[in-house]
Amino acid sequence: MGKLVDRPEPDVMIQSYLPEVWNGMKRVSKHFFANLLMKKGYVTIQYPEQKIDYAPRFRGNHRLMHREDGTVRCVACFLCSTACPADCISIVAGETDNRDVEKAPVKFEIDHLRCIFCGFCEEACPCDAIRLDSGEHRVPAFTRKDEMSGKEDLLSRGGPSISKQGGEFK
Amino acid sequence: MDLTFLLMTLLKIVLICFVFAMILGAILTWGERKLSAVVQDRIGPNRASILGVTALGLMHPIADMLKAFTKEDFVPAGANRFLFAMAPMLAMVPPLVVFAVVPFGPGPDFVIAPLDTGVLFIFAIGGMGIYGATLGGWSSNNSFALLGSLRAAAQMISYEVSMGLNLVGIFMIFGTVSLSNIVLGQGQLLWGWLPMWGIVVQPVAFILFMTASMAENKRAPFDLPEGESEILGYNLEYSSMRFALFFLSEFVEIVVIAAMAATLFFGGWQIPWVDPQGTAGGWITVGQVAAFVGKVVFLCWVQLIIRWTLPRFRYDQVMALGWKYLLPLSLLNIVATAVVLAML
Numbered sequence A: 001m002g003k004l005v006d007r008p009e010p011d012v013m014i015q016s017y018l019p020e021v022w023n024g025m026k027r028v029s030k031h032f033f034a035n036l037l038m039k040k041g042y043v044t045i046q047y048p049e050q051k052i053d054y055a056p057r058f059r060g061n062h063r064l065m066h067r068e069d070g071t072v073r074c075v076a077c078f079l080c081s082t083a084c085p086a087d088c089i090s091i092v093a094g095e096t097d098n099r100d101v102e103k104a105p106v107k108f109e110i111d112h113l114r115c116i117f118c119g120f121c122e123e124a125c126p127c128d129a130i131r132l133d134s135g136e137h138r139v140p141a142f143t144r145k146d147e148m149s150g151k152e153d154l155l156s157r158g159g160p161s162i163s164k165q166g167g168e169f170k
Numbered sequence B: 001m002d003l004t005f006l007l008m009t010l011l012k013i014v015l016i017c018f019v020f021a022m023i024l025g026a027i028l029t030w031g032e033r034k035l036s037a038v039v040q041d042r043i044g045p046n047r048a049s050i051l052g053v054t055a056l057g058l059m060h061p062i063a064d065m066l067k068a069f070t071k072e073d074f075v076p077a078g079a080n081r082f083l084f085a086m087a088p089m090l091a092m093v094p095p096l097v098v099f100a101v102v103p104f105g106p107g108p109d110f111v112i113a114p115l116d117t118g119v120l121f122i123f124a125i126g127g128m129g130i131y132g133a134t135l136g137g138w139s140s141n142n143s144f145a146l147l148g149s150l151r152a153a154a155q156m157i158s159y160e161v162s163m164g165l166n167l168v169g170i171f172m173i174f175g176t177v178s179l180s181n182i183v184l185g186q187g188q189l190l191w192g193w194l195p196m197w198g199i200v201v202q203p204v205a206f207i208l209f210m211t212a213s214m215a216e217n218k219r220a221p222f223d224l225p226e227g228e229s230e231i232l233g234y235n236l237e238y239s240s241m242r243f244a245l246f247f248l249s250e251f252v253e254i255v256v257i258a259a260m261a262a263t264l265f266f267g268g269w270q271i272p273w274v275d276p277q278g279t280a281g282g283w284i285t286v287g288q289v290a291a292f293v294g295k296v297v298f299l300c301w302v303q304l305i306i307r308w309t310l311p312r313f314r315y316d317q318v319m320a321l322g323w324k325y326l327l328p329l330s331l332l333n334i335v336a337t338a339v340v341l342a343m344l
């Protein structure tokens, strides 16, 4: 047996509807005139000219981190693109001159129109190569092509990572 | 029919239908967005500008119109092209035609056609507004649009009944259906000091009339035929200027309702205690026309406020309100008016 909830019938004043309509109109007009005459109540932020700070835990766009010599930290292991639920990371692996690692990405592209900014790629990455902490808001674009971030774009936002890469193997 | 009369009539049509009604309607599209913003503590449209002049966002109607003109004019496959093209016009024309009998000032100079059957003419023409919504949804070969137009037809026919009955009390009191004479009648004084405006002698009818006519106009809280969240409405398949026509017709209808309510319940062009016969001429006449326009603007504002106050009804509630409450109440109002008139 479920619990019986006591639902009292609304009283005559509410059922007849008109007094409540009148109260509502009074409230709405109060806002109207108060805002019109004093212009204090507005909460609007005039966005492109006027910005507010994001919360400290805002992370923002992806970026690719650098090694000490400035090359890409990613080793093209495909873990991130496997983890990505939106299937929006496309990586092409290639040879690299660095003898420490086997591969490096030739192409590393994120389709921001498909990305849901879940951060799974960041969690999956074993090398701290991809991060979602650039603190930049995604910028709207006019074409779909502009919403694809390539390797250079992602690297340009990156920086050196403090985690040691490659372990002791030399 | 001499030429001056013809030219004068044409001039009046242009001035009243196109300058007054259309421009006020266009401004209302801005006013609605601005008002909704202001009552919700926002700023509202303020970006569109011509050479940097934004005029509080008043450039937005112009921007909207340019946008509507440059959009793709889409006709769905399987639509009845003739009716599909006709429906927006059928929605737009009747509200404009109604202005033919609305007196903007004293005497026959300030009305396009001083018909003796003014109010009946308004109902005859206003009833045609149903066709626009109904044909629009039906001809576009879309089940959701058809649902919307069915709702529109049922709702408008239901409320048309009580809308007409609400005014019977006014006819009984003033003994005429000519709008000019009703306005003249409202110039009388009750007990020597109270202007005998419709809202004073028929307050119940005024509330019922506003309710019924807002339902006629298919705007919130009666916007079921459009019902964005459920069926998207009879104008679902319309795009570009055809959609804009449907949209604009709604706003012109706000002006129509305001003009009718001002004429029937707020004394038309009467300024209380000033020149009730409208024979003075000169600046007083100018003031009377201004008074009428002011009343219309005020009633438009009231309608916008109501629209932003009330949430949408459920469809069965709309029907119940129309048939179970409004209709009996308007009949009761007629009986009560008759009894009072017989006793006096």
Ligand code: SF4
Residues within 6 Å of the ligand: A080, A083, A084, A085, A086, A087, A088, A089, A110, A114, A115, A116, A117, A118, A119, A120, A121, A122
């Ligand atoms: S944030 Fe999520 S959706 Fe976006 S690329 Fe990373 S894993 Fe894919």
Ligand code: SF4
Residues within 6 Å of the ligand: A073, A074, A075, A076, A077, A078, A079, A080, A081, A091, A121, A124, A125, A126, A127, A128, A129, A130
């Ligand atoms: S970003 Fe990280 S997870 Fe993705 S391929 Fe490169 S190393 Fe692997």
